Amino acid sequence: MSEELGMREEPRGRLYRVTHRTVYEYDDDVTSSYGRGFLCPRDFPGQRRIDHELVVDPEPEDSSTGVDAFGNHDLYFHVTQTHRRLVVDAQSTVAVAAEQTSWANWDDWADWEDVRLRLAQEPLVRQYVIDLDPPEITDEVLRWAAPTFAARRPLVEVVAELTHRIYKELRYDPGSTTVATKVSEVLAQRSGVCQDFARLAIACLRGHGLAARYVSGYLLTNPPPGQPKLVGADATHAWAAVCFGEDRWLAFDPTNNQLVSDEYITCAWGRDYADVPPLRGVIYSEAKTSTIGVSVDVAEL
CATH class of the missing domain: 3.10.620.30 (C8orf32 fold)
Known part of the structure; x- marks a missing residue:
C-alpha cells in the first residue's frame, strides 16, 4: 500500500524519512490477523507528506486505506496466510516547518x-x-x-x-x-x-x-x-x-x-489515544504467548 503525492509544494523547513517497523511473534500458528492503525503522516499547514508506503508480511488477502472522522489517514489489512510472525513496515517522507518557536x-x-x-x-x-x-x-x-x-x-x-x-x-x-x-x-x-x-x-x-x-x-x-x-x-x-x-x-x-x-512529525489526532493508536488488531490463534517489537527511525534528509 503506497501513496505518492507528486509535485506538491513543500513547506520551507526540514525534510525527514520516517521508518516505523512493528513485529509480532507468536508461539503457535495464527490463521487470521486483522489490523488497523494510523501510520501515515498528515498534511496540514507546516507539514507536507511527500510519500508513504506500507508493507505487510505475510501479504494481506485484503487491505485498504481511508480517512476517518478527524481527517486522519487510516489503514486496514487482513492476513489469511497461516503465520507465526507478522511484520508491518511503514515508511514516509515528510517536510516540516516550525510554525511556533517560543x-x-x-x-x-x-x-x-x-x-x-x-x-x-x-x-x-x-x-x-x-x-x-x-x-x-x-x-x-x-x-x-x-x-x-x-x-x-x-x-x-x-x-x-x-x-x-x-x-x-x-x-x-x-x-x-x-x-x-x-x-x-x-x-x-x-x-x-x-x-x-x-x-x-x-x-x-x-x-x-x-x-x-x-x-x-x-x-x-x-x-x-x-x-x-x-x-x-x-x-x-x-x-x-x-x-x-x-x-x-x-x-x-x-x-x-x-x-x-520542526523536529516533530504528526501522524494523527483525535480526542484520545483510543482514536488514533499506531496499530491494533485481532488474531485467531491457539498461541499462549506473543511478543511485539517496535522500532522507529526519523532521519533528516
Whole structure:
C-alpha cells in the first residue's frame, strides 16, 4: 500500500524519512490477523507528506486505506496466510516547518475565559471539549490544575505553566502505565509516559471548558550536534494541542517541556489515544504467548 503525492509544494523547513517497523511473534500458528492503525503522516499547514508506503508480511488477502472522522489517514489489512510472525513496515517522507518557536511569540494573548467563550460559538470543536466516557476529569485532576488556571490569565501562559508542571512534577517511567491507565491514576502515582502526560494536560484543559486534542507522531531520532536527545524519540510519541478558536491550534509537549517544533512529525489526532493508536488488531490463534517489537527511525534528509 503506497501513496505518492507528486509535485506538491513543500513547506520551507526540514525534510525527514520516517521508518516505523512493528513485529509480532507468536508461539503457535495464527490463521487470521486483522489490523488497523494510523501510520501515515498528515498534511496540514507546516507539514507536507511527500510519500508513504506500507508493507505487510505475510501479504494481506485484503487491505485498504481511508480517512476517518478527524481527517486522519487510516489503514486496514487482513492476513489469511497461516503465520507465526507478522511484520508491518511503514515508511514516509515528510517536510516540516516550525510554525511556533517560543511561547512569547504566540500572537494570541486572550484570557483563557475569553477563549472558552469563543469556542462556545464553534460547534465543530465541541468534540474536543466534552469529557470522555468513562470520565477523565475527576475532582483530583481539577484540584491539581486549579492553581494554573488563575482568573483572567492568558491561555498561552496557562498552557506554558501546565506543560512545565507536568514535566517537573511527574516522572517519565516506561512500564509504569498501560493504555488502559486512567489520568487520575497517573496523577496519583506521579509517573507515566508521553501518552499519559498528553492526556493529563487534555483533561485539565477540558475541565475548564477548553478544546484540546491528542496528537500522535514521531520525534527526530538523532538531534543536531550539541543538542540533547528528546524523550520518546525512539518510539511513537504523543503530545497535545489546544484550540484558540477559528481552527487555530497550539501544539505542546509536556514530556519534554516545550512547544512542538520542526523536529516533530504528526501522524494523527483525535480526542484520545483510543482514536488514533499506531496499530491494533485481532488474531485467531491457539498461541499462549506473543511478543511485539517496535522500532522507529526519523532521519533528516
